[in-house]
Amino acid sequence: MNAFMRDWGWPVTCGVLLALVLLQYYPEPLGMPASAPNLSVAPTPDIKGNGQSSYRLAVQRAAPAVANVYTTRRTTDVTGAPLLRNPATGDYNGALPPPAQRDTSLGSAVILSPDGYLLTNNHVIAGAEQILVALRDGREAMAELVGTDPETDLAVLKVELDNLPSVSISSAEQQAIGDVVLAIGNPFGLGQTVTMGIVSATGRNQLGLNTYEDFIQTDAAINQGNSGGALIDTAGNLIGINTAIFSQSGGSQGIGFAIPVQLATEVMQAIIEHGRVVRGWLGVEVQPLTADLAEAFQVAPGSGLVISGLYREGPAWQAGLKPGDVILRIDGETAVAGRQAMNQVARARPGDTVTIEVLRDGKLLSVEAAVGVRPNFKR
Numbered sequence: 001m002n003a004f005m006r007d008w009g010w011p012v013t014c015g016v017l018l019a020l021v022l023l024q025y026y027p028e029p030l031g032m033p034a035s036a037p038n039l040s041v042a043p044t045p046d047i048k049g050n051g052q053s054s055y056r057l058a059v060q061r062a063a064p065a066v067a068n069v070y071t072t073r074r075t076t077d078v079t080g081a082p083l084l085r086n087p088a089t090g091d092y093n094g095a096l097p098p099p100a101q102r103d104t105s106l107g108s109a110v111i112l113s114p115d116g117y118l119l120t121n122n123h124v125i126a127g128a129e130q131i132l133v134a135l136r137d138g139r140e141a142m143a144e145l146v147g148t149d150p151e152t153d154l155a156v157l158k159v160e161l162d163n164l165p166s167v168s169i170s171s172a173e174q175q176a177i178g179d180v181v182l183a184i185g186n187p188f189g190l191g192q193t194v195t196m197g198i199v200s201a202t203g204r205n206q207l208g209l210n211t212y213e214d215f216i217q218t219d220a221a222i223n224q225g226n227s228g229g230a231l232i233d234t235a236g237n238l239i240g241i242n243t244a245i246f247s248q249s250g251g252s253q254g255i256g257f258a259i260p261v262q263l264a265t266e267v268m269q270a271i272i273e274h275g276r277v278v279r280g281w282l283g284v285e286v287q288p289l290t291a292d293l294a295e296a297f298q299v300a301p302g303s304g305l306v307i308s309g310l311y312r313e314g315p316a317w318q319a320g321l322k323p324g325d326v327i328l329r330i331d332g333e334t335a336v337a338g339r340q341a342m343n344q345v346a347r348a349r350p351g352d353t354v355t356i357e358v359l360r361d362g363k364l365l366s367v368e369a370a371v372g373v374r375p376n377f378k379r
Contacts, residue, residue, distance in 0.1 A: 055182060059194050061236030064136050064165035065111040066229055068186040069120055069143075069157075071128035073105070108185040108229030109133060109157060110238065111166045112268065118157040119268055120228030121243055122148045125155050133159050136192055147271035151211035151279075153243055154264060156271045167230060169261050170237035175199045175216060183220040183242055183256070185229025195221040197254075204257060205339045209244055212343060215257040216240045222256035231258040240264070280348035281374035283314020286338045289326065297326055299359060304328040305335045307358075319356070319369035326359040345371065 107124030111117075118133065125131055131143040139161060146156040175181070179199045187193050197220030205213035218231065222245050231240035240258030270277040286305040294301040304326045310317045327335045331354050335341045348354060350373045358365050 055180075055196065055234055058182060058232060058234050058236035059184070062167050062182075062230055062232045062238065063184055063192060063194070065167035066136065066184045066192060067109045067111060067118065068134040068192070069107045069109045069124055069228060070132040070134065071105050071107075071125055072130045073127050074129055106186060106189050106225050107227045108225065108242070110228070110230045110241065111164055112169070112238075112265070114164050114166050116159045116161060116164055117146070117268065117272065118143070118159065119241055119264055120155050120157060121241065122150050122153045122155045124228045125157070126150075131157060133157065135161070135164075147275050149267050149271060149277045151277070152259060152263065152267055153210050154241070154259065154267045154271075156268050167232070167238045168236070169265065170233055170235075170239045172233075172239070173262070174202060174260075175233075175239055177201060180234050181216075181218055181220055181239065182232050182234070183218070183222055183226060183229060183258075184232065185222070185226035185242060187221075187223035187225040189225055197221070197256075200255070207244075207257070209257070212263075212346065213339065214260060214263055214343065215243070216260055218256050218258060219254040220256060221254075226256075278350060279346040279374040280350055280352070280371040281314070282316045282345050282354075282369060283311035283372065284316040284321065284327075285309035286327065286341065288338065297359065298362065299326065302336055303334075304359065305338055305341060315369050315372040316356075319367050321356070321358065321367060321369070322360070324360070325365075327356060328359055328364075329355075329357040331355055346374065 105124070105128075107120060109118040109120035109124075112119055125145060125148075128145075131145060132140060133143045134140045141159040141161050143157040143159050146158050148155040177199050181197055181199055183195045183197070185193060197218045199216060200219050201217040204215040204217050207213055207215070209215075216231065216239065220231070222242050226242045227244070229242045230238055231242050233239050238261050240260050241264050242256065242258045244257045246253060246255040246257075267277055285308050287308045289297070289299065289302060289304050289306055291301045293306055294303070297306075307316075307321060307323050307325045307327065309323060310321065327341070329335060330341055330344055333344060345354065348371045350371050352371045353368050354371060356367045356369055358367060
């Protein structure tokens, strides 16, 4: 027995192990039934807004409050009508009056209040004789134009409908670059469409689009017809009103701009309460403190703004400011950008007093100026 185990034990053990391996991986040739594969089942995707693979809950929450806007404008045929022969005299009459025509355009709007107030872009409804609002649930209504603010390209509409959905407003003071956002609107009249992107930049200005600019930049696709629509976060909260795109071809290039909801709602409330937006104004024209100017004034570049002009009898004029003064601070806030300083003054109430620290002839001065009401300048 010992001799048998010595001569055959190891080969038998190896054979048994080999048979077990064959049964595990190749059962069919040996006449055994195949075992079920050991599949790795992924967990149910998280759709609640935290880096998820679906944003349908956010869309379901916000989309009913995004409406399509259709406007009509009266136009004329500039070519006029052909000359006609007068049957009585045989003479040719002059061209007939050009026939009236209707021009239809489209855009989007966001319902911010169950009372029926909507925000859209001023350029969507500018010159419109009729404004039709079409809701996602199929209802339609003619909208009343409550008021406009061309300097921010915003307009407020009002519709009389019951049980209106409204969007919730994001409580975040400012969005962070890299945040996922969704754009909802009516591009090219196709109907409500949702696109996704991220916040590419914040505080974009000096684009030449509006007088007051503080745009959120996004790469979510925004096209013609998206203007006035909603830019929302992944929880379905409104963070901006889609306004414009940067494009060399007329199509989306991944550079779109939205008005932050904080600015948009401030404008809406002012229009509803006063019929227009009342902004503070000092009546100064400024230019950046370039390296050459900084050397001439013996100050650090970018440390202030140079007054290049004053409106006669304006608040700054009456306060004693002069061309060539360097504005260093306004109410303690450093004045380094003209757009930022203008926005700061615009937020002040007319009649309020602001303290302006200036450098004049190498001396520091503190000037008190009463904020006036910004005139309605033509753009």
